[in-house]
Amino acid sequence: MPNFSIKASKYDLASEPQAELAEGLFELSLDYLPDIPPVLLDLGCGTGHLSLDLASLFPRHLDCLDISKEMLEICKQKLQANFSNVKWRLFENDAENFEPDIKYDAIYCSATIQWFNELPVFLEKLKKWLNPNGVLCIGAFGEKTLCELRSAYFEATGRHLETKAKLFSSDKLTAIFKESGFKLQDQVECIYTQGFESSIAALKTLGNMGVTGAGKKSLNRVEAQKLKEVLLKTNNENFAVNFSWELLAMIFRVKPSQ
Numbered sequence: 001m002p003n004f005s006i007k008a009s010k011y012d013l014a015s016e017p018q019a020e021l022a023e024g025l026f027e028l029s030l031d032y033l034p035d036i037p038p039v040l041l042d043l044g045c046g047t048g049h050l051s052l053d054l055a056s057l058f059p060r061h062l063d064c065l066d067i068s069k070e071m072l073e074i075c076k077q078k079l080q081a082n083f084s085n086v087k088w089r090l091f092e093n094d095a096e097n098f099e100p101d102i103k104y105d106a107i108y109c110s111a112t113i114q115w116f117n118e119l120p121v122f123l124e125k126l127k128k129w130l131n132p133n134g135v136l137c138i139g140a141f142g143e144k145t146l147c148e149l150r151s152a153y154f155e156a157t158g159r160h161l162e163t164k165a166k167l168f169s170s171d172k173l174t175a176i177f178k179e180s181g182f183k184l185q186d187q188v189e190c191i192y193t194q195g196f197e198s199s200i201a202a203l204k205t206l207g208n209m210g211v212t213g214a215g216k217k218s219l220n221r222v223e224a225q226k227l228k229e230v231l232l233k234t235n236n237e238n239f240a241v242n243f244s245w246e247l248l249a250m251i252f253r254v255k256p257s258q
């Protein structure tokens with residue numbers, strides 16, 4: 001996992017696709033929330049893209065959790081500044097080790113499951129955290145995400161770009177969740193294009209949002225220069241470099257028999 005703590009202060013400016021994904025997931029989830037103020041959990045809340053939307057619903061209770069103290073601190077400042085009248089708690093914890101003391105009407109997890117070590121084991125635990133009829137709202141990055149970067153990296157270095165982040169097709173995700181006792185209720189997906197003025201700006205932004213392996217540190221000088229040149233092939237009339245992000249927003253419920 002990248003060190004989000006180091007990047008926390010820069011994350012908000014860099015994380016356009018994550019913000020877009022959080023927004024889409026939030027909108028999609030609204031139809032699945034109870035009519036009364038809900039009890040909500042935001043796992044891997046980061047600096048609070050989604051947490052602030054959730055707080056704006058004036059939930060009965062909002063828990064936000066992140067493994068990075070620095071990301072959580074930024075989330076806290078935003079919640080304090082904008083939603084001091086909402087009942088929220090922050091947890092600095094690994095989602096995969098969390099043991100909540102309440103149950104939730106909706107659990108959100110956006111742009112975070114790509115870092116989990118044992119998704120099926122985690123899902124098995126998480127099932128018990130939901131109220132009856134509760135929903136699990138997942139925002140994830142599909143397999144087409146950063147396809148331009150991966151092919152440019154290969155062209156520049158002859159090596160495949162290595163990153164610990166897992167990308168999933170929506171079918172694959174549905175299958176993993178099904179296997180763990182969840183049923184897909186709804187989903188939307190889209191390709192979001194992020195444009196940059198230059199190759200350097202593109203690579204720097206990826207570094208600031210926590211995409212590891214993309215920066216020039218793992219490359220020698222010649223490879224880094226070649227990568228910058230090859231990335232310019234992704235240009236369009238608006239930007240010198242463009243990256244695609246496949247955004248998947250999915251709503252799941254626990255299957256009745258579980």
Ligand SMILES: C[S@@+](CC[C@H](N)C(=O)[O-])C[C@H]1O[C@@H](n2cnc3c(N)ncnc32)[C@H](O)[C@@H]1O
Binds near residue numbers: 004065
């Ligand atoms: C790409 S950011 C997404 C943050 C936020 N959900 C958003 O939409 O902007 C991923 C976040 O997940 C957190 N994270 C990664 N693995 C985690 C884990 N196992 N438990 C809790 N948080 C985790 C990171 O610290 C980081 O803040």
